[in-house]
Amino acid sequence: MSIHQIFPDTRKYTFGKAGLPIFILTAPALAISLLSNNPLQQELETWHYAAPMLPFIMLAVVDGMRRLEKLHLNHFYAHGRNKKWGDKNQISIMLTIILLCSSFTYHYFxxxxxxxxxxxxPNVTQHHAIGDEIAATIPQSASVMAQAELVPHISQREHVSIWTGDFSSDIDYIFFDISHPKFINADNAQTNLISTMIYESNFGLMVSRDGYLLLKREATRKPTQDGFQDFLFADNQQAQSKFVPAKFGDILSLVGMDVHVNRKEEAEVSLYFHVLQQPNDDYFIHLYLLDDMGHVKGATVFQQPVLVWWPTHLWQAGQIIKVRFNTLSWWTADRTDVFSYAVGISYEADPWDVDSRLHVVCQRTNRILILHEQEKKPCLILADNLVYLQDFKRMACMVYAVKGNDENNR
Incomplete structure (x- = not known):
């Protein structure tokens, strides 16, 4: 069958029909995806659910270009226009250039x-090598449960399931990486995991190293080993990725920051705290969302994973602790203006309890910098209890750190 049999040469070419007859064939697959109650299935650009539509979309593009070409030629011939602009090859080239420019523009953004x-x-580190090493110790015939991000590393086992909150009695091994950026503490998921590990007597801890946990059914129960918390310790060189000199009371000093942006997902930050003296209490470290005028519009509600597994009363003087903020409670996809992040440390879990926040001073000048209402951008210290961190903006729905600040992708 030739292309002319697929797209017959008729004179009934109209702009309204350009590619539409064939594109309609994508309707069933498109409807299944858009009407699904699975939000991942609606992300046609990210996942594989759009694959059944692609052949019809490509044929629709070919059909549409042919129809537009015929429409253009018929228009020029009918009105006696300059035939130089009615040349078939020139029209094809023009349509191809438009198609390529549109495709490259979309692809760039x-x-x-x-x-x-x-x-x-992707940044492959020693942490990933440790994970592969631990996964290799799980027998091929074992039945394994793991968090979703670790499933590809154990895919050759006889039975694999994704952890959803409970420990199944017919599972041999359970594998976690509590330091993984995707393993968040929404609805206190990691707090509940600790409780399950304590009360679920059928499983014992085999390995606890650099944030990884490997549990085995009927293994001897024991506490986490030395080295489990290595993932949260940093050195001075790592902390200088973004220097933010701010001192919270006499206990903690904010000495560095990394910014993590990943396409349309919410921007995340990792903050480096130098422990000036060991805290006697467990403090709550809250991240705040600011609008383009510096006004607080949102705050994190749940503790970040690091603070669940290693609360501040365990922090030792002289250490530099890295806290990644991946459990956020806002949505910025509809924002067209610049927005910012700030951080505060509080005695209380309520992020809106201003009186419970620790006093902050700028270490460079040892004086408080107050945010003035008439200023459009925040100062370093906001109202003596919040530290301004970073501006962000969205372009084509993607999140970017504002130019001039360090940006480290995941």
Whole structure:
């Protein structure tokens, strides 16, 4: 069958029909995805659910270009226009250029290849090698449960399931990486995990190293080993990735920051705290969302994973602790203006209890910098109890750190 049989040469080419007859064939697959109650299935750009539509979309593009070409030629011939602009080859070239420009523009802002603006190379560290080493100790015939991010590392086992909050009695091993950026503490998930590990007597801890936990059914129960918390310790060189000199009371000093942006997901930050003296209490470290005028519009509600597994009363003087803020409670996808993050430390779990926040001073000048209402951008210290961190903006729905600040992708 030739292309002319697929797209017959008729004179009834109209702009309104350009590619539409074939594109309609995508309707069933499109409806299944958009009407699904699974939010991942609605993300056609990210996941594989759009695959059944792609052949019809490509054929629709070919059909649409042919129809537009015929429409253009018929228009020029009918009105006696300059035939130079009615040349078939020139029209095809013009339509192809428009198609390529549109495709490259879209790909630059939202694509996945190295040519796109959001692209970043994954950073493979020693932590990943440790995870592979631990996964290799699980027998091939074992039945394994793991958090979703670790499933690819144990895929060759006889039975694999995703952890959803409970420990199944017919599972041999359970594998976690509590330091993984995707393993958040929404609805106190990690707090509940600790409780389950304590009260679930059928499983004992086999390995606890650099944030990884490997549990085995009927293994001897024991506490986490030395080295489990290595993932949260940093050195001075790591902390200088973004210097933010601010001192919270006489206990903690904020000495550095990393910014993590990942396409359309909410921006995250990792903050480095130098422990000036060991805290006697467990403090709550809250991240705040600011609008473009510096007004607080949101705050984190749940403790970040690091603070669940290693609360501040365990922090030792002289240590530098890295806290990644991945459990956020806001949505910025509809924002068109610049927004910012700030951080505060409180005695209480309520992020809106201003009186419970620790006093903050700027270490460079040893004086308080107050945010003035008439200023559009925040100062370093806001109202003596919050530290301004970073500006962000969205472009084509993607999140970017504002130019001039350090930006480290995941």
């Amino acid at each position: 939202r694509g996945y290849s190295p040519l796109s603006k959001p692209f970043h190379l």
